[in-house]
Amino acid sequence: MSDPFGRAVRDHHRDERDEPLVQRDGDWTRDHPVEEFYFGEYAVDDEADEWLASRLDGPLLDLGAGAGRHALYFQERFETVALEVSEPLVETLRERGVEDARRGDMFALREQFDRERFRSALAIGTQLGLAGSMDGLRRFLADLAHVTASDATAVLDCYDPEREGIEEMLGYRDDPAPGLASRAMWFEYEGEASDVLVFRLFSPDRVREAALATDWTVEDVRYGPDEDAVHYRIALEKR
Structure with missing residues (x-):
């Protein structure tokens, strides 16, 4: 499978990236901010980061x-166990000093980890949308419940299709169903294009609905970084 995204991030880490990583939807393009999104040092130095860190404990699964x-x-x-589907990104994780970086699929957790293996889970990057449907979201949450402890917590993120301004997002596709939409786009790097990525956008209420069929309940939702942001983080805890 073509992996221009993973290669671009790895090349950036190795100081070998001479071309932009481009996001595309037809003729609509933008340069993806690799340095800003993936290489700034994380620190708990504001209220939003304190909110995130306070909900996590080890062992942690970083999806x-x-x-x-x-x-x-x-x-x-x-x-902390770091899971990535991209081999170049696994290489990058290890080269940057992540002690337990593994190649794997966040949508096949039962096949990869024992029951109740983790105390918390984190999935930041809106890859939750790759669940693809409400059924896919329910399956993911059920699998995540399987590999986490009875008192586990999780923090996930997504884009809210009910927020004003969401239609300006690259690749946005409207949906008549309340609380749902889609995003279709792909990456290009050094003349190589990825497969089309189709993300399902779930409102927080839709995540709550999916969680009802699992052991999870929604504990809190935070939008940011601005008050009118379409991006949100959602904190879950076991019932």
């Missing part, structure tokens, strides 16, 4: 760990 921004911070405090 879609990217270049390891969160994993590098949390592994100094408790056991």
